[in-house]
Every structure is written in C-alpha cells, then in structure tokens.
C-alpha cells in the first residue's frame with residue numbers, strides 16, 4: 001500500500017441540504033506539500049476541520065500518519081499542527097505569551113516550554129518583535145505568529161488554511177520561503193489556497209476542488225499540460241487595425257485570432273512553431289508589444305469548471321474580516 005501522511009477516503013460533510021465536502025479522497029505523501037486549490041465556498045476549510053478532528057464527518061474516513069481521525073483523535077491532534085483560516089492569537093498579549101501558552105497547552109512546562117516557544121519564534125523571524133503586543137503586528141507578522149504557534153510541539157503534519165490570505169506580495173513570498181523550509185525539514189503540509197500562484201510555487205501536487213468535489217489532481221505541470229496550446233497577445237499602436245490583423249492571421253496561419261481593443265489575441269498549439277511565420281506576417285505593422293501567455297492553473301480551473309477562481313477580484317476578504325471584528329468590539 002502507498003504510504004500516506006494524510007489519507008482521506010470519501011470524506012463527506014453535509015450541512016442540512018448542502019453537501020459542503022463530497023466524497024473527497026486523496027493521499028499526501030511524507031515530505032510533500034499538497035494543496036487544495038479552490039474558490040470561496042469550495043469546501044477547503046471544512047475538509048481541514050474534519051482532518052484536524054474539529055468537525056465530525058458525515059461519512060468517509062481519514063488517517064493522519066496512520067491514526068484514524070474517527071477512532072484515534074487524540075493521537076491525530078498530537079501529530080498535527082493547524083494554522084486556521086481565522087486568526088486565533090490574542091492581540092492583547094505579546095507574541096511570546098501567545099506561543100508560550102500554546103506550548104503549555106501541549107503539556108510542556110518550565111524551560112522546555114520556553115525553549116520551544118523561542119525556537120518557533122526564531123524560526124518564523126519574530127524574536128525581535130516577540131515582546132510586543134500582537135495588536136501592533138503587521139498582517140504578515142500575525143500570520144507568521146500563527147504558524148509559530150502551530151509548531152511548538154514539532155508536528156509532523158501541518159495544515160495551513162489560506163496562510164497568506166490578504167498579505168501583500170512581499171509578505172506572501174517571505175512566508176512561502178518559510179513553508180519551503182518546513183518542507184525541507186520533512187514535514188507533510190496540506191495547504192489550502194485560492195491563489196493559483198501560491199499552489200504553483202509551493203505545491204508538489206494540487207487537488208482542484210470545486211463545490212465540495214475534487215475535480216482534478218496532479219503536479220502543477222501535469223495539470224497545466226491538460227490545457228492545449230498557448231496564447232499570444234499582439235498589442236497594436238492603432239486599435240483600428242486589430243480587426244483586419246485578426247482576420248489575416250486566421251486566414252494565413254489557420255489560427256484562432258480575436259481582436260480585443262488594441263490587442264489581437266491569438267491561440268496557437270505552440271508559440272515556438274507559430275512565432276516565426278507570425279512575425280513575418282506582422283512585420284511592418286505598428287506592433288508595440290508581443291506577449292506569450294503559457295497556460296496557468298487559473299486556466300485549468302476555468303476549463304474544468306467554466307468559472308474563474310477569483311470571482312470577487314478587488315474585495316479583500318481578510319481585511320473585511322479584520323475590520324468587522326474591530327467594529328464588533
């Protein structure tokens with residue numbers, strides 16, 4: 001039998017009429033970053049909550065390092081670290097206090113608890129800010145603190161539920177680097193995200209999840225290779241020429257070409273094969289930019305589900321949650 005650090009078998013969760021997670025099965029191997037990629041409401045958090053023994057499945061079963069989530073929840077909890085989607089640190093306490101409390105909750109006392117808290121904070125680059133109240137931390141520091149809290153008991157398996165939600169590009173990349181370090185230490189990481197760049201950058205394998213179901217699974221490369229061809233964008237100085245150019249490209253090269261404003265979007269099997277004849281054809285035309293777009297996971301998702309991963313572009317869920325929490329106080 002294949003060795004799995006996390007094995008889910010037909011994991012299912014119903015909330016009344018809604019099937020939030022629908023017969024989800026997968027195997028995350030030791031030392032692997034396995035990502036659940038899907039839009040809002042896909043069932044990512046519900047899956048993680050069941051695996052972390054915080055939510056009872058309606059049906060199905062799962063094992064973490066061979067421990068059953070149904071029959072051995074205590075062992076499962078010792079084996080896993082969880083960074084939940086909603087921040088859990090107490091922002092009236094310091095980072096140090098939060099991590100130390102976590103270490104004590106796991107049963108470490110005295111010097112051992114302090115040593116573990118220090119190691120976790122150091123690893124996440126938070127020692128300098130350790131004695132500041134969490135309320136003074138930036139978004140990126142808060143997320144790193146959550147990871148530090150999940151590491152105090154040296155878990156072999158880590159669940160990271162949208163660890164970079166709402167972070168700017170720089171903080172996101174910083175956290176990616178740390179996640180890679182954790183992987184090098186041999187931890188198995190289950191990462192949920194709706195950022196396809198994140199899944200592409202970190203994951204060994206990705207399961208695309210939509211409406212509670214895994215619709216495709218594979219390495220980012222395998223998933224992208226399902227999309228045939230590439231897209232070439234030809235931007236013209238004069239938008240009035242786009243129609244004519246699209247028509248002549250379609251006629252001469254037998255490719256799919258569509259005018260979009262000042263740009264002609266050309267779909268080809270392989271840009272390497274088409275580019276030389278395409279460039280010959282457009283020479284003399286006022287082209288200001290040629291851009292080749294390789295297929296990405298967003299397109300894989302679109303092809304599989306007919307929808308985009310990020311439907312509410314511009315709406316920052318994380319900021320909204322933090323804001324609404326402040327208003328409630």
Ligand SMILES: Nc1ncnc2c1ncn2[C@@H]1O[C@H](COP(=O)(O)OP(=O)(O)OP(=O)(O)O)[C@@H](O)[C@H]1O
Nearest residue numbers: 015020038039040041042043044045046047085194
């Ligand atoms: N306790 C609950 N009671 C009823 N419905 C729930 C409950 N928890 C989740 N759901 C529903 O289950 C579905 C899956 O939710 P889930 O939080 O797992 O999605 P997600 O993929 O984590 O989404 P997001 O990207 O927004 O975090 C959603 O339709 C959600 O409204």
Ligand SMILES: [Mg+2]
Nearest residue numbers: 044045046085
């Ligand atoms: Mg979620």
